[in-house]
Amino acid sequence: MILQSLCALSLLFQTTDDIVFRHVLAVERLGEKTRSPVYTDGMEILLAVDGDVLPVEGEAIGIAGGGERQWRMFGADEKGWFKGAPFRGGWAFASVDVPESGAWRLDARGHAHVLVDGVSHYGDPYSLGLTRIPLALEAGAHRFLFRCGRGELRAELQPAPAAVYFEEKDRTLPDVLHGETETLWAGILVANAGLRPIDGYRVVARGADGSECASVLPRIYPSSFQKCKIGLAAPETLAEEAGSFSVTLDLFDAAGTIRHTLPLELRVRSPRQKHARTFVSQIDGSVQYFAVTPPEKEPAGTPALFLSLHGAGVEGRRQAECYRPRDWGVLVAPTNRRQFGFDWEDWGRLDALEVLELAQERFGTDPRRTYLTGHSMGGHGTWQIGAHFPDRFAAIAPSAGWRDFWGYGGAGAFPEDDPIGAHLTRATNASRTSLLERNYLQSGIYVLHGDNDQTVSVQEARAMREKLAAFHPNFAYYERPGAGHWWGNACMDWPPLFEFLKQNTLPDPRSVLEVDFTTINPSISSRCDWVVVEAQERSMEPSRVQARIDPEKREIHLELDNVARFALELEALAEEKEGDGPRLSVGEPLTLLADGERVPVAFHLATERIVLARRNGRWEPADYIPRPSKSPARAGPFKDAFRNRMIFVFATGGTQAENDWSFQKARFDQETWRYRGNGAVDLVADRDFDPASFVDRGVVLYGNRDTNLAWPRVMESDAFDLRRGVVRIGDKELEGDQHALLAIYPRKDSRLAAVAVVGGTGEVGNRVTDFLPYFVSGVGYPDWIVFGPEFLEEGLSGIRGSGYFRPDWTPGESAWR
Numbered sequence: 001m002i003l004q005s006l007c008a009l010s011l012l013f014q015t016t017d018d019i020v021f022r023h024v025l026a027v028e029r030l031g032e033k034t035r036s037p038v039y040t041d042g043m044e045i046l047l048a049v050d051g052d053v054l055p056v057e058g059e060a061i062g063i064a065g066g067g068e069r070q071w072r073m074f075g076a077d078e079k080g081w082f083k084g085a086p087f088r089g090g091w092a093f094a095s096v097d098v099p100e101s102g103a104w105r106l107d108a109r110g111h112a113h114v115l116v117d118g119v120s121h122y123g124d125p126y127s128l129g130l131t132r133i134p135l136a137l138e139a140g141a142h143r144f145l146f147r148c149g150r151g152e153l154r155a156e157l158q159p160a161p162a163a164v165y166f167e168e169k170d171r172t173l174p175d176v177l178h179g180e181t182e183t184l185w186a187g188i189l190v191a192n193a194g195l196r197p198i199d200g201y202r203v204v205a206r207g208a209d210g211s212e213c214a215s216v217l218p219r220i221y222p223s224s225f226q227k228c229k230i231g232l233a234a235p236e237t238l239a240e241e242a243g244s245f246s247v248t249l250d251l252f253d254a255a256g257t258i259r260h261t262l263p264l265e266l267r268v269r270s271p272r273q274k275h276a277r278t279f280v281s282q283i284d285g286s287v288q289y290f291a292v293t294p295p296e297k298e299p300a301g302t303p304a305l306f307l308s309l310h311g312a313g314v315e316g317r318r319q320a321e322c323y324r325p326r327d328w329g330v331l332v333a334p335t336n337r338r339q340f341g342f343d344w345e346d347w348g349r350l351d352a353l354e355v356l357e358l359a360q361e362r363f364g365t366d367p368r369r370t371y372l373t374g375h376s377m378g379g380h381g382t383w384q385i386g387a388h389f390p391d392r393f394a395a396i397a398p399s400a401g402w403r404d405f406w407g408y409g410g411a412g413a414f415p416e417d418d419p420i421g422a423h424l425t426r427a428t429n430a431s432r433t434s435l436l437e438r439n440y441l442q443s444g445i446y447v448l449h450g451d452n453d454q455t456v457s458v459q460e461a462r463a464m465r466e467k468l469a470a471f472h473p474n475f476a477y478y479e480r481p482g483a484g485h486w487w488g489n490a491c492m493d494w495p496p497l498f499e500f501l502k503q504n505t506l507p508d509p510r511s512v513l514e515v516d517f518t519t520i521n522p523s524i525s526s527r528c529d530w531v532v533v534e535a536q537e538r539s540m541e542p543s544r545v546q547a548r549i550d551p552e553k554r555e556i557h558l559e560l561d562n563v564a565r566f567a568l569e570l571e572a573l574a575e576e577k578e579g580d581g582p583r584l585s586v587g588e589p590l591t592l593l594a595d596g597e598r599v600p601v602a603f604h605l606a607t608e609r610i611v612l613a614r615r616n617g618r619w620e621p622a623d624y625i626p627r628p629s630k631s632p633a634r635a636g637p638f639k640d641a642f643r644n645r646m647i648f649v650f651a652t653g654g655t656q657a658e659n660d661w662s663f664q665k666a667r668f669d670q671e672t673w674r675y676r677g678n679g680a681v682d683l684v685a686d687r688d689f690d691p692a693s694f695v696d697r698g699v700v701l702y703g704n705r706d707t708n709l710a711w712p713r714v715m716e717s718d719a720f721d722l723r724r725g726v727v728r729i730g731d732k733e734l735e736g737d738q739h740a741l742l743a744i745y746p747r748k749d750s751r752l753a754a755v756a757v758v759g760g761t762g763e764v765g766n767r768v769t770d771f772l773p774y775f776v777s778g779v780g781y782p783d784w785i786v787f788g789p790e791f792l793e794e795g796l797s798g799i800r801g802s803g804y805f806r807p808d809w810t811p812g813e814s815a816w817r
Contacts, residue, residue: 019157021144025055025071025093026086031064031792033089035405035778036412037424037785038796040064043091043147045792048767052118053145055093064793081110081154088151094144096157098137103163103193106133108146108155113771115145119664120770121223122671125149126340130170131675134160134193135223147771163194164201166251166262167225172287172678174278175269176234176245183213184232185278187287187678188249188262190217191225200254203228208246209235218682224667227680229280229287232266242268272296274320279358283350284673285645286680290355291320293331294363304329305365306501307356307393308492309374309381311400315339319378322489326498329369332359336381337677342777343409344374344381345431346639347677349524352385356392368506373397375492376456376485380408383464386443387436388525390517395444395504397497400453400485402460403433405778412779414796419815423802426540427637427780430520435542437467439518442528444504445475446497450483476500509572510583513549518542523640526632532567534611535630538813539783539804540637549573551583558594564807565613565622565629568592574606582606594619628746630807634754637804638781639774641744641756642673646698647682649689654707661766662702665758668770669700676775686710691749699747700756703766707759714755716748719811720784725761727786730811734786734800737762740769743784746809764789 031040042062046053055061060068071093076082086092087110098104108114108131111123116135123146124131135157146153172187186205192198201217211233220226232247244265251260269275271294278289295303306329310319319333334355335341342348360367372393374382379401386396405411411428414421429435445468449461458479468475478496480487509529517528521540526533528545536543543562550557556568573583584590586606592599594612597619601610613622625631634640648670651662666683673679684694686701686709704722705711720743721728727739740760747753760766768787773779783804791798803814 018159019096019098020076020080021094021096021155022076022080023094024074024082024146024153025057026074026082026084026148027055027061027069027071027091028086029089030061030069030091032795034410034412035776037427037773037779037781038412038414038791038799039773040795041792044771045789047115047770048789048792049764051763051767052115054143055145076154079154080156081152083152087148087153090148092146092148092153094155095141096144097141098139098157101138102136103160104135104137105158105160105191105193106135106144106155107158108153110149110151110153111146111155112149113147113668115143117143119223120668122668122675123147123149124675127152128339131671132158132167132169132191133223134191134225136193136195160191160193162260164190164192164198164220164251164253165260166249167191168262170227171264172227172278172289173264173266173276174232174289175267175275176238177275178238178240178268178270180271181234181236184234185280185287186230186232186264187227187278187680188230189225190220190228190251192220192222195222197221198253201259202252203230204250204252205230205232206248206250207233207235209237211235221663221667221683224670224683225674227286227674227678229285229680238268244268276317277362281351281354282645283347283354283643284677284679284681286678288335288337288351288678289316290335290359291316291333292359293320293323293325293333295327295330296325297327299328302366303363304369304371304502305356305359305363306331306371306373307352307359308333309344309352309372309378309385310336310339311374311376311378313339323493328502329371330359330363330365332356335678336377337679341677343377343405344384345777347643348381348777349385349388350643352381353389368508369394370506371395371397371501371504373399373492373497373501374401375399376401379456380404383433384431386445387433387439388430388519390439390442391506391528393443394506395446395501397446397448397501399448399491399494399497400450400456402456403464404431406432407460407463408456409778418796420799420802420817421796423782423785423804423813423815424780424796426804427782428778429540429542430524431778431780434467435520436518438471438516439528440468440472441516444500445472446500447475447477448491448494448497449479450485450487450491451479452482453485455485474504510575510577512572513551513583515545515547518544521635522630522632523635527569530569530573532569532632533563534567534632535563535565535613535635535807537562537564537614537807539630539635549584553591554584554588555591555593558592560595563614565611565625567612568610570603570610571606592619626808627751628748628809630805630809631751633752634746636744636754636783638742638744638756638783638785641698641700641754644696644698644753646700647684647694648700649684649686649702649708649710651703651708652685652687653709654703657763658703658707658766661763662707662759665766665770666700666702669758669775672775689713696750696752698753698756700758703759704761714747714749715745717745717809719745719805719809722757722759722761727761729784729786729801729803729814732801732814732816738764738768738788739800740765740787741784742769742772742774742781768792
């Protein structure tokens with residue numbers, strides 16, 4: 001949709017009934033698509049090359065890789081659902097007559113995405129009912145092309161309640177807690193089915209007790225919605241018997257006129273009851289929540305913390321409800337960002353860690369008695385997070401968990417003799433639990449599984465039992481005879497499991513003299529006890545540090561593999577405790593024996609970080625770290641840029657077609673992030689982007705150097721370039737208008753944030769990126785990758801190049817076809 005043409009429409013508010021789609025043209029899947037960055041699809045080839053399609057009944061369409069299928073007419077059942085083979089990964093098309101111009105919304109379920117008059121919007125693949133796309137439509141025929149998902153599709157057009165309105169669905173709400181008066185946060189969808197961007201809108205939340213709290217909304221573009229952060233004033237006093245608290249939200253425009261109103265009912269709880277708490281996430285600035293099962297009375301000592309991860313289709317509130325209170329600890333259940341979310345990887349992992357830190361601070365728990373558990377997908381998350389962060393959990397306890405996507409989730413696999421395939425394999429190494437299994441030595445492990453589990457085979461647990469038996473001295477294993485996947489709350493709230501947890505405690509940091517730690521990526525997990533891996537020689541391959549301190553000789557022995565820079569943080573060992581002297585006193589030099597090399601280093605202050613880098617084949621003190629350098633703050637690969645409260649910056653410096661694509665792609669990604677991650681990302685036009693207003697925030701640029709005016713404000717690199725007609729990586733150039741690039745690079749004015757580039761050398765190259773699945777867990781991309789439209793026909797062999805940058809972000813490993 002072209003923004004200028006939107007502004008030319010005249011908006012009418014209609015009272016037309018809902019329009020349920022009753023007939024569609026549909027075609028079965030046109031390629032192969034799994035949990036993989038590599039897939040094929042005959043329709044996407046046409047969309048990338050031609051920009052749009054108009055299906056005709058009986059017409060043939062090519063299948064990627066050869067063959068063809070025909071468009072056939074299908075009718076919906078009495079409830080409006082289309083069912084059958086085409087609706088499982090195929091495509092469906094409908095032309096619908098809209099009787100009146102005005103504000104509408106598309107309520108569809110069961111589709112991955114939809115193109116409305118050629119413009120893409122994200123769908124509702126899990127049929128959760130969370131997505132109603134606001135649309136400004138003129139009277140007349142409109143085209144809807146659906147990429148179908150899991151075998152069913154339903155769609156209808158509904159008159160929108162207003163041009164700008166609160167969407168009643170998909171609310172993230174807190175509980176009101178007796179005795180707590182700090183500001184509460186809610187996540188509420190605000191939709192714009194009008195003709196122009198809205199600016200200067202605000203929401204005033206009025207409580208039943210007369211309290212008020214105002215929140216300013218971000219700019220929301222036409223045919224868009226935003227999950228907005230809304231402040232709520234907690235009531236000063238509440239009746240003891242109060243079960244709920246009423247709040248009314250009023251949506252004001254810039255002139256002070258109320259445009260829409262939404263009533264809310266918040267649950268009232270005691271802090272000693274099970275409850276939900278919301279918070280503002282530092283991942284993207286959105287409102288998230290976690291659920292709590294607290295002890296019923298104040299614990300006698302410092303409480304333990306149980307971090308419990310839910311399974312697919314379950315939410316944090318339901319997870320916490322499955323547990324009985326325990327007098328010796330607090331249980332918290334994060335959300336994985338959604339009930340399906342990210343399988344506790346990627347941003348699901350970040351959500352779990354964010355909640356862990358918030359809960360430790362909120363409840364004052366004992367850091368040496370922190371435990372990790374979860375069921376099904378949450379069992380997988382337990383294996384995953386426990387492996388990445390071994391010094392955080394005294395014990396882990398997966399129930400009905402699976403190991404990785406290759407054993408359970410159908411992830412893509414690539415031939416190792418193909419250099420680009422090898423790069424793609426490495427990009428997902430963080431998902432491969434087996435690469436980190438030695439990290440489990442630092443935690444106790446309790447494995448629980450039903451021997452008749454038809455959802456996650458008990459072979460997943462048995463395989464881990466076999467691995468652990470070869471090296472782990474502290475694990476327990478129990479198969480429940482006859483039990484399936486879910487056998488009631490006991491399959492999580494299992495008394496022997498909690499007894500095992502209680503027996504395990506992390507060691508006093510002062511007593512840790514040996515560390516054996518492996519990481520796949522320092523930007524995921526960089527530290528274990530006093531060892532920090534800051535940079536790798538080969539990105540996304542296992543990096544291992546085996547370290548041992550000899551206090552008497554003041555020597556630290558280290559064996560390092562695939563480490564370019566590391567740090568030692570010895571403050572805990574230099575502390576005195578209860579009259580006991582430090583394990584390592586300050587004021588005298590230490591000797592490091594790194595891979596057999598003797599490296600004397602100063603140790604004047606307990607808080608001093610000892611940093612060594614490998615230079616010219618030797619380990620040397622790194623008194624100065626060049627900028628930019630890979631670090632735990634930003635190490636790649638591509639998906640690493642999507643954090644630090646990222647913003648999506650679309651182009652206005654190109655042609656009308658280039659600018660339209662950039663805006664539509666940025667909005668599609670915004671919608672995808674909202675659906676998959678319950679997230680909120682601001683869309684910002686390049687001409688409005690001021691780096692000083694977005695300090696240390698991740699930036700995603702849509703377009704290329706010639707079209708996106710923000711490029712020189714955040715990017716300063718000789719490593720790669722993307723312009724009209726040419727993409728360059730190092731000294732390698734490809735000419736033509738059909739190349740697409742995904743890349744990550746440090747933001748030039750920040751030591752924390754990164755920039756992601758999503759764009760092409762021309763209109764075809766741009767469109768090749770339209771539906772790349774980089775928000776799907778288990779899908780990984782290297783630091784950079786170059787595609788052409790033939791990728792959608794040929795798969796892996798159609799990728800033109802890929803690679804990883806060196807630790808100093810200069811071009812390193814690369815592979816080209």
